[in-house]
Amino acid sequence: MTDASPSTSIPSGGPNPDVDPSVAGVDDVAKALNVDPDTGLSSDEAARRLEKFGPNRLKSKPPVPKWKKFLLQFKDPLVYLLLAATAISLVAWFVERATNPAEAEAAPFDCIVIVVILLLNAILGYVQENRAEAAVSALSKLTAPHSMVLRDGKVVEVATDDVVPGDVLVIGEGDTIAADARLIAAASLRLGEASLTGESVPVAKQTAPLDSVKALGDRTNMVFNGTSVTQGTGRAIVTSTGMATQMGKIADMLDDTKQEKTPLEKEMDGVSKMLGIAVCVIAVVVILTLAITEGFGTPQDAIDSLLLAVSLAVAAVPEGLAAILTVVLALGVQRMAKHNAIVKRLSSVETLGSASVICSDKTGTLTRNQMTVETVVTATGHVNLTGTGYAPVGQAWGPDGSEVRHGTPVESEAILTLGVGAMANNGELREQRGADGTSQWECIGDPTEVSVIVAARKTNALRPWQGFERVAEIPFTSERKKQTVVLVDKSASGMLTAVAKGAPDVLLEQCTRIYDGGQIRPITDADRDRVQSKITQLSSNAYRTLGMAYRPLEVTSLAQVPGIELDAAGQVQDVADQSDAIERDFIWVGMVGIIDPPRTEVRDSVAQAHRAGVRTVMITGDHPLTAARIASDLGIVDDEHRRAVTGDELDAMDDAEFDKTTRDVSVYARVAPEHKLRIVDSLQRQGNIVAMTGDGVNDAPAVKAADIGVAMGITGTEVTKESAAMILADDNFSTIVAAVREGRVIFDNIRKFLRYLLSSNVGEVFTVFFGVLLTGVLGISAAGDSGVTVPLLAVQLLWINLLTDAAPALAMGVDGEVDDVMARKPRRTTDRVINGAMWADIVFIGIIMAAVTLIGMDMALPGGLFSDRHDLGGSHEEQIVLARTMGFTILVFAQLFNALASRSATASAFKGLFSNVWLWAAIALSTALQVVVVNVPALNVAFGTMPLTGRQWLECVGLAACVLVASELYKLVLRAVAAAKRT
Template sequence: MDTTTLETASRVSLDNLLDDLRTDADDGLSPDEAERRLRDEGPNELRSAPPMPLWRRILAQFQDPLIYLLLIAVAISTVAWWIEGAEGLPVDALVITLVVIANAVLGFIQESRAEQAVAALQAMTHPHATVVRGGQTTEITAGEVVRGDILLLSEGDSVAADGRLLQASALRVAEAALTGESAAVGKKPGTLDGEIPLGDRTNMVFSGTAVTQGTGRAVITATGMATQMGEVARLLDETERDDTPLEREIGFVGKMLGAIVVAIAVVVMVTVWLVSGVDTLDDAVTVLLLGVSLAVAAVPEGLPAILSVVLSIGVQKMARRDAIVKDLGSVETLGSASVICSDKTGTLTSNEMTVQEIRTLSGTASVTGVGYAPDGEVECGSEEQRFEDELVLMGGALSSNAELRETDGEWEVLGDPTEGAFLVAERKLGVHDRRDNRFTRLAEVPFTSDRKRMSTLQRDHDRDEVVLVTKGAPDVVLERCTSVLCGDDVVPLTDELRAQLSADIEEMSGQAMRTMGVALREVDAGDVPDDKGVADAERAEDLETELTYLGAVGMIDPAREEAADAVADAHRAGIRVIMITGDHPATALRIARDLGITDDDGRAVSGVELDRADDSTFAELARSVNVFARVAPEHKLRIVDALQADGQIVAMTGDGVNDAPALKSADIGVAMGITGTEVTKEAGSMVLRDDNFATIVAAVEQGRVIFDNIKKFLRYLLSSNMGEVLTVFFGVVLAGLIGLTEASGAAIVVPLLATQILWINLVTDSAPALALGVDPQTDDVMARRPRAIGERVIDLGMWGIIVFVGAVMAASTLLTMDLFLVGGLIPGSDDLTTARTAAFTTLVFAQLFNVFSARSPITSAFHGLGTNRWLLAAVAFGAVSQVAVVEIPLLQTAFGTASLDLRHWLIAIAMASGVLWAEEARKLINRARHRRRGREADKASKGW
């Protein structure tokens, strides 16, 4: 703003303000001018913390306890090299340093990819704003809003920037995020005088607040950090992001593993020191390197980066299936969902409302055709009935903000589908042109979820009078009527007629139709507001009385074809599906039965019943009833709380601004991407781009797959590292038994060198683990019950597999070494370097075999063996890399290896495969045990 400040924006006249902003109240800014302002003033965004410099991001890769251990190993190796005369290059120190750098580079790349994936997902959920530019209504991202834009506001919108109101109709805005005021604030145009506190600036709207009712039009006066929310942002200290439950679990595993490793390393070093006798500095260095090697062997250093990459890749897969998860940590909760509370309209149904019947006092008219294409006709029984039907459909169309458009032969409704249904039916009757020419809208009383009706004031040019047309829930509309249309006459609405009309409504509702009633009344010209809106709620209530009832329509919103299958999949996965809708109970119950949400004996509970229920009754209803109808948004919140108190993990859908509290309270808040308001999208942790219930179930399945894959690579990493720890531990303890001591001639000898252990971690811990993270579904994840939220990622059974696989790896590796060494239990003929190389190779290949076994704790590794090409590529890369480190002279020097002949290779690979066969035997026993338990359960259920 050039001359007007934030404080004076509410006090200057509108004409001066518009001149100051160089904009037009009707046409807004030109697109070129808006682009120039965006370029000069910057995007409409709050300033975030500056990005971490590249050098700090690189340095952060070295801030890890494992890296400290490796650097200690470098120091120890360098000291040993110097003490021994500093001949040649300090190979061990150089190799360890290169491994540290390579690990840092890999971690940096993985973190960068994860950040890019998250940034791409955040871009999908950026809030939008509707503005007028060059006289055209345009939807843009909130970040593109500039000073001088004309912003259009409607119920559910999040206000994109600070602005001064030009027009308002029953506009109310929730400003708690800015002012702390819990109640929504009524807004209206005008000029304020004097110093006005922020909360009392009723002619202004502010960035970050939410429209809870009505419509409005405002000129933007400030964007970005110049807004009132920007002023608040300047005062906020930067807060640390809390770890997700999954991250805390991984951290717990890391700490526990670290403690175990340190304990083992200390025990081994002390044991070796006491038993073998450390007489020289060289022996002391060897013992220290041994301790470091054990620590390096046990810690999966790539785990945090791999976890981030796997989660981000999985969330991108969800996004491709139209489910945008805003927080990576929500994936864990999504896979644990035990209850899905879903809206009906547009989520379980197609949201293409079609009028099927018109009920007036003269009878019933059938309307043919389905969908938004105006193909069909209205079958009226008489001229009197046709006149009534015309007024009903015209009234519904007049009390509507929807538009019916045809684009390339495809018809679509812009706005509320229920309102669009009137427009389609009106075209079928052929009266839409006459309605356009006859009536001019003067003002509007907006629909709200509390009022359950909408009214407009119209000038009837044929009769030269002003009429109020009301459309809404038939029972609500009928309550406010005192007369009824009969042909071209108006007759008093007697109790008998009221009962007849109510019976018509109940009959349509019983046929799974959504019903809407229409009424009107003549209004004095003096009751028309000057500001083109009806902002006074009491005044609106006075106008909507003594109405003349015209009739009601019955609409059908057919269930989505895929919804029934999705409900069945959810039930198979142990997930309960609850329908929560504002529709009539009979309508909701019919759709719920068609979809299998409830059986023929199930019932629908209304909001009135919920209001009457005490806490214990309410809890029982939430536990046992699957259909809730005619509910208010506050009921959703109470249902969520009751289910959570019962130990359920709840996913709740919503689209209206009043749904936001329930979405925030639910474990997984699911916002509708098409019909959902910006406020709801901000409150939800997931956004559906297609508003489809089947997408929720697909996202739950994908969440379970992602969590399964996390367990896969954890099982793989920890069991492989356990194999390294046990190999080094028992290799030292049993050195004399397997011939290591005799072959080396030294008091202290290790089965694997520190550089070899580092190589194993570098080759086997990264690519294969990442490949497991994107593994296709191995087990049927939707055939098991939801995971309890408190269940550990690594439970006792998984620890058992980790130890078992690690023990088999260690046994295979040490047995291979004993097989080739001159001494030991099985006398061989090779020197220590060759035997150690064979053992080293056995351990590497054992981990590569373990990749396939780790895909499932029950299913055979040979099931779907070729479905994961990334996994096959990672294993092939690991095998080729191992051949290189054994056969290339330069790498032989660096890693202390020697060339192997074909016999050595075949024996090493055969011994390594023992891990695969041992796991296949364990899985076979487990499957047999599960089948036996299943047969026993069947017998018990049949009473045998």
Template structure:
């Protein structure tokens, strides 16, 4: 007989016994093992659908799917064709070098992504989840992946729920559903059938996969497994969520397209001009012109850019990993740097997810308790000073002791870490008791003799405790309004006085004030038992004529480091938003404490979002920073609305309900400790320590990386532009400068193709890579995030690139003119000597340009020696250039000749003009900015 759940009926609206009959299972005995195996074979394991593993060959190919890589591969093809046309003599150096760079880039990307995948797997639990089920009348523990529809789940305190199920019985059953709904407080469950279909968080007769039991016991029949569970439906949303390229990927693609077009134009123009200026009479001449065009194409393209970009991003990833942040994709680091909004979950992300008693109100006043979380450290204060009032001390101690006695939680320490078992709210009393001297000892005098458990209907819990000579008492903890209705007296110091209307009103006012401050309130009352020997089993009749002691204010406190991180984000122009499933009052209070919003700022609920049009939603997200009682679809709506406004959104979270929004965001950040597996898979970055401050540190790191990317782009492009201008103007004005053909050359060129290649080898990779790890020169968090419309290379930067390129070209050609006969300056050296001097000038000019490029406006002499790697790369380059000029073997390979000291001095002096001209340009830019017209504003208006 085929048994399935009726998809047209919500199990929460059907009687539990009816659901069991429909699933052909006897709740008293459970499924037979054979039947469970048959259903497992039919329906498949209780697992979320996993993506098919990506083959290694596809991962490798993916590293080369980049526009700039395509451009380099075209350059390899052209270079190889030119080498073949020239007769295939020697090695195709151009093609081999570019191919090696392409391969290096692919290897770096593959290795880094493999490391990230391994780190993510290491964060996942190494033990398989298990569930207790009833099969053939026996309790059995089975892997949760083997649960099937119809299994009878047996739920106990501390259990993780392995599948969606309809409750059959429930005794004081409370579950934590924070990972699914975002609700921070445990939810009371009941087997009573619901009258109508309700939202997920209000289905009190259902338990869901991914939640956990914090109190009580119960039994439930499994109604959905795998992708049919509520978690599975969120996973379906996740699969349908579109993932866009990062801003940096878009920018690099745009730059690559621009460079590709520029290269084609430059190569064609130079080849045409060269052909027109020189007499092309043989096929050899044609090959020379073609090789010159290919060499210029290589010069114009910073072929080291992909590899350098990957290395710089990988170094940034490693730096973040040392700060407990695992980045799965290299480009995600930069994306964080351009984030304009951090949309964060509350529970477990901004808060500790550890309920804490922060204040106690009694008849004699208020006691404040310092410390947060489950570590029992802190002090008791009154009015900001150490608690000293005997009456207030007595009353507060009785509140905490009573809360510890009417309590089923446990607080333990393991390896210095404090952990709880049971209801987090009850555990809060155990922690708070350590902060008031003598309270723990007072509670330990008593032993429990009976209990009436907490239920959602009663809203309180009672215990019968006996302390020998101390006496026997009924201790009650629960909702203050319920307790007050059963109290006839109030504790005032050591005395018990009647609870007259004035004192009753004062106690109610205390509760209202704490509730208005977003505290969850629990009152404590007691009654002494006169004759303990005649006291029978505890029952509800004993919960009358109580003495009211006071009320505790409980809250899930913010993480201590988050407020500072929020302030740092705001200083950097990054807006922090809270999106939570918690109560609006609680959400607004936490947001106010953290500095996310000002006092009195409202929280918008998910129900209110559902009534808004897309346009209205965009308006709301522009002004509102706190959202409460939201469903997973609302989180997606908020992220999409922000992105539609042009925001770059970083979304943080830990629960299953956060996963779709994390994937849709520009960068999703999952919690590594409390985060669910689904969330970690959806995120681009995982915080191994669940520390929100790490996100802000990553924003700083991302901005610094972006600055360094601009630095080496400025350097590479301006230096390569200098090579292009040198060759182009050298060919066009060859006669004017004095460059004439020699007997051994087919056509006249200012630089040989091998010399152009050498310049790229010596000047591109080393210095550019050193600039990629340049320390932060300016405070990157003192400026607003770059807008999505801002270009990686804006007009101001392009002007600087062209300017430096022209200065380089001018300095190089003027150096050649100085040593050549004729031209503007009369010289007496051969073309080989002049070309070697110009070649050296261009190399040294690029080394000077290294220091220029560290900032668009800041002087090169500021923080001149802060980057040792930069000086090392320049020193190595200088040594290699001396070698290529002076060593006979390299002279033959690169067409150079030895130079005397005078030639070296002129080359160095002419190369330094790049530094001095750029210092003058920066001085002018700084003057303009001081006058109140920032370059960025001029650029945006131009």
């Protein structure tokens, strides 16, 4: 972390410095921070504190230098091995050029080719990484650039970085809070804290001290850095700045959270190390064997032995593996991007396919984060409204699913209820038209209030109120729990009407009458009991309830309302201070049930995930009832297990009980960021591969710690996007499930080309290993030859690995879905990408490949084991070149036949033989390249080859085809064994 800010907090609470500001009185907080709430800090004192505590800024990691990022691309055991081989080859070339310049190569072709390939791989990885990284720290973007504070008795605007502990923040609607602060004044103040706590609706604030320290979402007398004011005004004393704020603590958690390698990265690291160790062991064994059996009599013998080590290294290492893996994953990333899943880390594509648990935030991920009125309850009955979100499109339906007929009492009462709620309202619904003519609806103000306006627009409930204008307002406060607006009917009589909305039980106390069946009658105790029963029923189903009432004032001026006091000039004093004169004798009209609805498509996606063995876990800061209801609606849990475990309950658990809970429980509510992180850690300890989705800052640590973090692209905060490996451009949970499917297909394809590449490289290693040990038996070296004669040159092995291997492997990487990949369970963390059965297949094919290659070389030499052809003519050196060309060509074609066989571990290569046109194109390309390297004179010099006759080409192809035949027989045995086990 940089040292940009030593910011801290000054604990409040009088004599006890450990007392949280939320449980301390306003006077104690002011005293502890040495500030007068009426005048604020002086400019000199603010400057002194700024120097002491530093800027109010979140720290961020310094960017990694470009040169370092490029060098990190070479951090791989296989790369180290190839660099060592390059150095050995270069030294041997210089020595040979000095001692025997006539026979030395004109240029160190082996070294040049290896270095070029390593550079290309590094450039490809560097470019991909740069595309994925953001240039600036996202956490720093969350703070507002300027804030209003009280200094020297005046309200002034200062840079947010200059806010210090003890400053008095002056808060208004639309502001972003600059620091953590204790409220000292609040008028109808509500804050949106979803990004910090996960609470889906704005939180009403008040100034009274709390009886105990509560969760962040319940600290109603505190405001927090990075949250926003949706309604009202207030003042607050800053208690924490910079890294000492709750946002800063999350930043610290992010810094301390290690981003784990993906399973594929871990597996490739293991394969790289294993291959490196294996080739070193084989090289040492071969060289020691030669030293014991033949001895090193000359410096040339030592040079030849070093070149043999280079050949073994080149044969063992699939140089193109990193590039092929990157390209295949990149192609998968492009396919996902078309379906709105933006992947930042390529290896995360495969991880998604292995996911066994998807931990998801609720607000904005499983739900729309758009409060919606779903039901209206009146004296006559209730109606349900269709349509979700802020688009005013929907219909009214009865409880039995039938459409509510126009003019019926229940419809009239529902329209009256929604009309009253929309008029007693400070929210605003705006329509934004895009360039393509589509409409986007924007919520201005409290989402709960706007939801009532949307419902009123759906039912044309505002039409009867078109001639009414606002005269006065008695605002909502957390103590009053209701809002009243006085309207004047300018289109007709000019009479005043008071409309009110609020907590149903509170508003009901002010009602003496009820609107029932088109008539107004006195309200009875039975009516009150029915309303209370409906409140309980709606609350148990996770609805937030709002009651509506109105009162015709039967006067044309507020001054005529009985009980209203006038000032000396005969003007009406502040109506808000005379609420008792207005808020009485109300007529109860009904109430609404509001909820942040689940996304309609998510239920099907959850079901698909369950079919694939992927468990969905909801983790939210919202109310337990709301969490359990949404989880049940989406099929995450059934009604029998409709329960949410809270953060307080999790705090009371030891590790063993915590792990048991995470195994059994799929819904968590009222949780803090540390709880989310602990849940992810617990699931990972149990062997799960965890995907964690989120949008708010509170999700970021868990998103980063998960095996794959998924951020929301629309509603997600920048810090969450930075922490994630994947971003959903459409904020749609269903996109995750589609990405899981794509990840599984990609994983299958990765196994295909790994089987192909590794079996081909094992074949090359065995060819070099046994070719050296059996050089005399096979006729590769003649009697009296000194030194080590390698069966194939390092540059020939490089050609096979980089060119003839690459195209078929890439073609396998774009194979489509062969089986129903969502019908099988996810891979366990203990399952290897390359398991024992696959290694057996790889070694078997490698042995066959080496055998046919060495047989072909033997057939081209006199005095061999399988033939004794003295009719070839030419010098021994020319015969060796011919044999190498034959072996080189056989090995190329053997690998092309192996490409057909590697598409499946058990299915015949002839099943869907021509389904992958790209594979056949790759085979054709590789064949053409081999023909060129064998027949073009310039390439003959570079690669140590010579042209072949027609008969020799047929011999090469015939021997290479033995690999396909052997593979088919091997699969036949595997299928027979599997069938026997099933019976």
